[in-house]
Amino acid sequence: MSDAKRGTDTPLIKITQLYKVFGKNPDKVMPAVREGQSKDKILADTGHTVGLKDINLEIHKGEIYVIMGLSGSGKSTMIRHFNRLIDPTEGQILVEGTDVMKLSEKELQEFRRHKMSMVFQRFGLMPHYTVLENVAYGLKIQGIEKAQRREKALYWLETVGLKGYEEQYPSQLSGGQQQRVGLARALCTDAEILLMDEAFSALDPLIRSEMQDQLIELQEKLHKTIIFITHDLDEALRLGDRIAILKDGELVQEGEPADILLHPATDYVEAFVKDVNRARALTVETVMKPRVCRIDAATIGEALAQMKKLPEDFAYYVNDDGYQGVVEQEALEEAALNHADQQLEGDLVQDVPGISPDSLLEEVIPDTLDTEYPLPVIDKEGDLQGALSRSNLAEVLGDSSGKSAA
Amino acid sequence: MAEESWLTEFPKMDRADLVAIRKYLDAAYRDFSREYGDTIESLFDPLLTMLIWFEKLLLNSPWWAVLIGIAGLCYLASRSWKLVAGVVISMLAIGYFGMWDNTMRTLSIITVCTLLSIAIGIPIGIAMARSDKVRAFVTPMLDIMQTMPAFVYLIPVVMLLGIGRIPGVIAVVVYAIPPVIRLTNLGIRLVDKEVLEAATAFGASPSQRLYGVQLPLAMPTIMAGINQTIMMALAMVVVASMIGVKGLGQPVLKSITNQYFTLGLLNGLAIVALAIIFDRASQAYAKRTQKHLGGDHHV
Numbered sequence: 001m002s003d004a005k006r007g008t009d010t011p012l013i014k015i016t017q018l019y020k021v022f023g024k025n026p027d028k029v030m031p032a033v034r035e036g037q038s039k040d041k042i043l044a045d046t047g048h049t050v051g052l053k054d055i056n057l058e059i060h061k062g063e064i065y066v067i068m069g070l071s072g073s074g075k076s077t078m079i080r081h082f083n084r085l086i087d088p089t090e091g092q093i094l095v096e097g098t099d100v101m102k103l104s105e106k107e108l109q110e111f112r113r114h115k116m117s118m119v120f121q122r123f124g125l126m127p128h129y130t131v132l133e134n135v136a137y138g139l140k141i142q143g144i145e146k147a148q149r150r151e152k153a154l155y156w157l158e159t160v161g162l163k164g165y166e167e168q169y170p171s172q173l174s175g176g177q178q179q180r181v182g183l184a185r186a187l188c189t190d191a192e193i194l195l196m197d198e199a200f201s202a203l204d205p206l207i208r209s210e211m212q213d214q215l216i217e218l219q220e221k222l223h224k225t226i227i228f229i230t231h232d233l234d235e236a237l238r239l240g241d242r243i244a245i246l247k248d249g250e251l252v253q254e255g256e257p258a259d260i261l262l263h264p265a266t267d268y269v270e271a272f273v274k275d276v277n278r279a280r281a282l283t284v285e286t287v288m289k290p291r292v293c294r295i296d297a298a299t300i301g302e303a304l305a306q307m308k309k310l311p312e313d314f315a316y317y318v319n320d321d322g323y324q325g326v327v328e329q330e331a332l333e334e335a336a337l338n339h340a341d342q343q344l345e346g347d348l349v350q351d352v353p354g355i356s357p358d359s360l361l362e363e364v365i366p367d368t369l370d371t372e373y374p375l376p377v378i379d380k381e382g383d384l385q386g387a388l389s390r391s392n393l394a395e396v397l398g399d400s401s402g403k404s405a406a
Numbered sequence: 407m408a409e410e411s412w413l414t415e416f417p418k419m420d421r422a423d424l425v426a427i428r429k430y431l432d433a434a435y436r437d438f439s440r441e442y443g444d445t446i447e448s449l450f451d452p453l454l455t456m457l458i459w460f461e462k463l464l465l466n467s468p469w470w471a472v473l474i475g476i477a478g479l480c481y482l483a484s485r486s487w488k489l490v491a492g493v494v495i496s497m498l499a500i501g502y503f504g505m506w507d508n509t510m511r512t513l514s515i516i517t518v519c520t521l522l523s524i525a526i527g528i529p530i531g532i533a534m535a536r537s538d539k540v541r542a543f544v545t546p547m548l549d550i551m552q553t554m555p556a557f558v559y560l561i562p563v564v565m566l567l568g569i570g571r572i573p574g575v576i577a578v579v580v581y582a583i584p585p586v587i588r589l590t591n592l593g594i595r596l597v598d599k600e601v602l603e604a605a606t607a608f609g610a611s612p613s614q615r616l617y618g619v620q621l622p623l624a625m626p627t628i629m630a631g632i633n634q635t636i637m638m639a640l641a642m643v644v645v646a647s648m649i650g651v652k653g654l655g656q657p658v659l660k661s662i663t664n665q666y667f668t669l670g671l672l673n674g675l676a677i678v679a680l681a682i683i684f685d686r687a688s689q690a691y692a693k694r695t696q697k698h699l700g701g702d703h704h705v
Contacts, residue, residue, distance in 0.1 A: 113609030
C-alpha cells in the first residue's frame with residue numbers, strides 16, 4: 001500500500017477534453033460540436049446527440065467526487081467512461097498515468113477486474129446467484145478459488161450488515177438490502193476506485209440516508225476514491241468532498257460543497273441551490289468569521305490595553321490552554337481601576353460555550369439564539385478558529401441567492 | 407395487338423423458356439446428387455448409427471425397463487409423482503393397444519431430432535443475438551423454413567439421400583428448429599442490460615458473460631423454445647412417415663388411405679400422449695430450476 005503515501009497533488013484520475021457524440025457518424029459532427037453549436041441544433045441538423053462536451057476534470061486519491069446533474073445531463077454517460085463501458089468520441093482518460101483508451105481488450109478486462117468496481121442504480125445483481133455468490137462475483141471472474149472467495153465475500157457481507165443472508169437470492173431481499181449486496185460486491189474486489197451510478201436513487205428516502213451514513217462510515221475506514229453520480233443535490237452535498245455539476249453534457253461548475261452553495265457560477269446552478277436546506281448542508285467552518293477579537297494578555301491591565309485597540313467592546317480570551325471565555329470591555333475597565341495587575345480570571349471571564357467547526361448550522365442555531373455574543377468556534381485542540389454571529393447566520397440562511405453571503 | 411396484350415393479360419414468360427429453365431435446374435441438381443449423393447450420405451452415417459442404436463435400445467430392452475426409465479426421467483425432471491403416474495398410465499395404455507413398438511420408434515427419432523435441433527439451434531441463436539447482421543440473415547431463413555411446405559424441401563433431400571430415416575430427420579429438424587433459434591436469440595437479447603453491464607464492469611470476458619450471465623438468464627426463454635421444438639417435431643411425425651420413417655406416423659398414413667378411423671385415432675392419441683409427456687416434463691423442469699428468478703419476494 002505504498003500508493004497511500006503518494007501526494008494528493010497528482011490526480012488519480014485525469015480526464016481531458018472528453019467528448020461523446022451518439023449517432024451514426026460522430027466524427028463528422030465533431031467540428032460542429034467543437035465550434036460550440038448547441039445540442040439542439042446539432043440534433044436537428046445531423047441527428048446526432050451530444051452526450052458530453054469538453055469535459056476536463058481531476059479526481060484525487062481518497063476523495064468522494066460527486067458528479068451531479070438532472071436526467072439527460074450526461075452523468076450516467078460520464079461515469080461509464082471511467083471504465084470504458086462507453087468509449088468516448090474524443091479525449092483522454094488517465095488513471096494513475098495509464099491511458100485507459102490505449103488498453104487492449106485483455107488489458108481492459110484486467111483493469112476492470114482490479115482497478116475499479118461499480119455499483120449500479122438498479123443494483124445489477126445476478127438473479128440466478130445467491131447473495132454470497134453475487135458478492136464473490138468479481139473474485140470468480142478473476143479466477144480466485146472458491147474457499148478464498150467465500151471467506152472474503154462473507155467478510156464484506158458482514159461489513160455491510162447482511163450476515164445471515166448468504167444463501168438467499170436477490171429477489172428475496174428488499175431494495176436497500178439488494179444495494180448493500182451491490183456495495184459488498186464492489187468492495188470485495190479491493191479495487192481502489194469505486195464508481196457509484198445513482199447508487200441510492202432507487203431507494204426510499206429513509207433507507208437512502210441510512211445507506212449514505214454507511215458509505216461515509218465505510219469511507220472513513222477504507223479511504224477509497226469514490227466517484228458518485230446523483231441527481232439529488234442534498235445527497236451530493238452530504239457525500240461529496242468535491243462536486244461537479246453537469247448540464248446538457250457540459251461541466252458548469254466544480255468545487256467544494258460550500259463553494260457551490262455560496263457561489264453558484266451560473267443561473268442554472270443557482271436555481272438548483274435555491275431549494276437546498278442550507279442549515280443542513282453547510283458547516284460552521286464555511287460561514288464563520290475567521291477574524292475575531294481575541295485577547296491573550298495575562299493581567300487585567302494588559303487585557304484592557306489590548307481591548308481598547310479592538311473594534312468591538314468584547315473579546316475572546318485565549319491563553320496557553322486555549323480558549324477560556326468572553327470578556328467585556330466595561331467589566332475590564334471597572335476591574336482595572338483597582339486590580340490592574342491581577343490575573344485575568346474568575347467572574348471577569350464569562351463562560352460562553354464554543355462550537356465545533358464541523359457542526360452543521362442546523363445544530364448550532366439554538367445556541368446562537370441563547371447567547372448575546374457571536375459563538376466562538378473552537379477546534380479539536382481547543383484553539384479559537386473564528387466566531388459565528390447571529391447576523392452571520394441570518395445572512396447565509398436568509399439570502400437564498402447566496403450572492404452576498406460570505 | 408401484341409403490344410396491347412400486357413394490359414389485359416399478365417406479361418408472362420414464354421412457355422418454352424420456363425420449361426428450359428426447369429429442365430436446366432432439374433438436370434443440374436440431378437447431376438449434383440449423382441455426383442455427390444454418396445459422399446453426402448456418408449457424412450450422415452454417424453447420425454444414422456446413433457439413430458439406429460437408440461431405436462434398438464428402446465425396442466430391444468424389456469418394456470418394463472423402458473417404462474421405468476421414462477418414469478424415472480420424468481420424476482427427475484419434475485419431482486412430481488402425479489406427473490409420473492400419468493406417464494405410466496398412458497404408456498401402459500399405449501402398450502395395451504399394441505402401439506408400443508411404433509411409439510418407441512417415434513420416441514427415438516423425436517429425441518434425436520430434438521437433441522440435434524438444440525445442438526444446432528442454440529449456437530445459431532447465440533450468434534444471432536450477438537450480431538444484428540447475422541440476425542438479419544437468419545430471420546428470413548427461419549421464416550422460409552417454417553412456411554415452406556415440408557414436401558417442397560423434401561424433394562431435393564429425397565433426391566440426394568433417398569428415402570429413409572436420415573431424410574426424415576432432416577425434414578423434422580428443418581421444420582422444428584426455428585423456435586429454439588428464435589427464442590435463444592430473444593432470450594439473450596432480453597437479458598437485463600444492467601446485469602450484463604455489471605458483469606462487464608467487473609471485467610468478465612465475453613465467454614464469462616455468455617456462460618455466466620446471458621445463457622443462465624435466457625434459460626427460461628430457451629426452454630420455452632425447446633418445448634416448442636419438441637411439439638413441432640412431433641407434429642412432423644406423419645409427414646416424415648411418407649418418406650419411410652417408421653413409427654406412429656405410418657399407421658396414421660395407412661388410416662388416411664384406407665379410411666381406418668379407429669386405427670388413426672388410436673395412433674393420433676399416442677402421439678398426443680407423447681407430446682403431453684414431453685411438454686409437462688420439460689416445463690416442470692424449467693420451472694423448478696428457475697424458481698429463484700421469479701417472485702417469492704419478501705421485505
